[in-house]
Amino acid sequence: MRAGAEPVAVTGLGMLTPAGLDTAATWETVLAGTACARPVPALAGGPVDFACTIADAFDPLALLGPAARRMDRFTQLAVVAARQAVADATTDVPMGWDPQRVGVVLGTGFAGISTWESQRMRLHADGPQFVSPLAVPSSIANMAAAHISLDQRIHGPSHTVSTACASGTTAIATAVELLRSGRCDVVLAGGAEAAVTALTAAAFHRLGALSTRGQDPERASRPFDRDRDGFVLGEGAAVLLMETLPHARCRGRRPYALLAGHASATDAHHLTNPDPHGRAAEHALRTALADARIEPHQVAHVNAHATSTPQGDAAEAATLGRVFPHAPPVTAVKGATGHLLAAAGALEAAVTVLSIHHGLIPPIANWQQGDPGSDLNLAVNPVKGPLPVAVSESFGFGGHNAVLVLTQP
The missing domain is CATH 3.40.47.10 (Thiolase/Chalcone synthase)
Known part of the structure; x- marks a missing residue:
């Protein structure tokens, strides 16, 4: 750091x-x-x-x-x-x-x-x-x-x-x-x-x-x-x-949460398609955690980018599986709100802040059955419990990968 x-x-x-x-x-x-x-x-x-x-x-x-x-x-x-x-x-x-x-x-x-x-x-x-x-x-x-x-x-x-x-x-x-x-x-x-x-x-x-x-x-x-x-x-x-x-x-204001780390990286793979191996996304995740002085096993929740596209969700799931083998609960706001494009990451960061504040992870709307072989721990129902560390991540056309690490105050 x-x-x-x-x-x-x-x-x-x-x-x-x-x-x-x-x-x-x-x-x-x-x-x-x-x-x-x-x-x-x-x-x-x-x-x-x-x-x-x-x-x-x-x-x-x-x-x-x-x-x-x-x-x-x-x-x-x-x-x-x-x-x-x-x-x-x-x-x-x-x-x-x-x-x-x-x-x-x-x-x-x-x-x-x-x-x-x-x-x-x-x-x-x-x-x-x-x-x-x-x-x-x-x-x-x-x-x-x-x-x-x-x-x-x-x-x-x-x-x-x-x-x-x-x-x-x-x-x-x-x-x-x-x-x-x-x-x-x-x-x-x-x-x-x-x-x-x-x-x-x-x-x-x-x-x-x-x-x-x-x-x-x-x-x-x-x-x-x-x-x-x-x-x-x-x-x-x-x-x-x-x-x-x-x-x-x-001024005596107790924070909802602390923003402890961040990082970004670029795929340099394709204008619109994500790198199926998620190499830059993984680098951004690990760098953001290092910036926050957090080990991967300490992460208790991930608010995923998860747009509902076949390629994007598969690449993200594979990356999360590699970085977080302990399988923390993963949610995806876009099932409820749709994709707010440039505003999506800000909304999802705000939702992650509230998850930490309330100790409550919202469910993924419309989820019924996962990809064969996927072992993500998806929040298909609300998940209660303390969330000392959470991650919110976003990806964009052009190969942009950006990650925030948030913690309890």
Whole structure:
């Protein structure tokens, strides 16, 4: 472990997902193993017409006021999740932060794709004079982090990262380094994605990545299940408020969990397919554990990436089997929420934090039967018990592998 690489405190959580409009509702739905996929009118007539979307009760104008009109949906989700995380971290315990020592790191992949699609249609139908002057500032990738900074009056570093479906995890890892380095006392970190569009769905379908179980969408996302056939597209945002331990202690805030280690590695194997041997994923896992000064046998729980694709889940299962022969319980949130793409890792990190806090592992929604020969200890029902150490891992197109190690405070 590097000198000075101490753990950081997770003291606030914000979630806006297909499973719920806040952290409590999302946790309750995931814990119940309830799948959220449903037909989506915007996808009607396409090759895949269902997804996991946020409830219609989400009203950006009511929550954000007129500023919502200057934001793409992914930014709206991010700002609301960040507000929730700040409110959670300051419940009964004032923050009193120095805004120059507070940072933001936000992961996204598709950024403002819905804005670009709508403006392209306007250009084609009506001409360039009808393209919105807000098209660029509402949709470019850095705008979620920028709007969080504006909303919270934050003057420290504001970064956007993009490592495909590992982006949320990469953002949290980047935040850890800002805190460990002494540059920041507090960082808001996570991911946001709002890419449930006809074009995105058609493009993923052409890749062969999406489930086509349109006749039974609620059962379409099946992580680690023998009959999985692809992932279910989702949208959402999750933000963690993280502090240095001295900062949290100074204001009397007990953390939900500690983020003790992280690492990343790259497959350099294929643009979209994972390395079937999982060599880089294994390296990231072992390096993250070393960063946290944790031995593999100490890990009590794994929150897996597990998208419900045949190749991806098989490669991940093999890697987990090699690194953790003691077979700790493994869960996969995407059975309930679908795949939130760049926001997935942030959501799953937040769920892992809650698992540690409550001593409770949520089940894998829709799991019925595993792959022949697989010996993973899958959480097919909620698992109770102390969780001193847990791992959350994410993988993304381009061969990105990112791992977080979390511990009890």
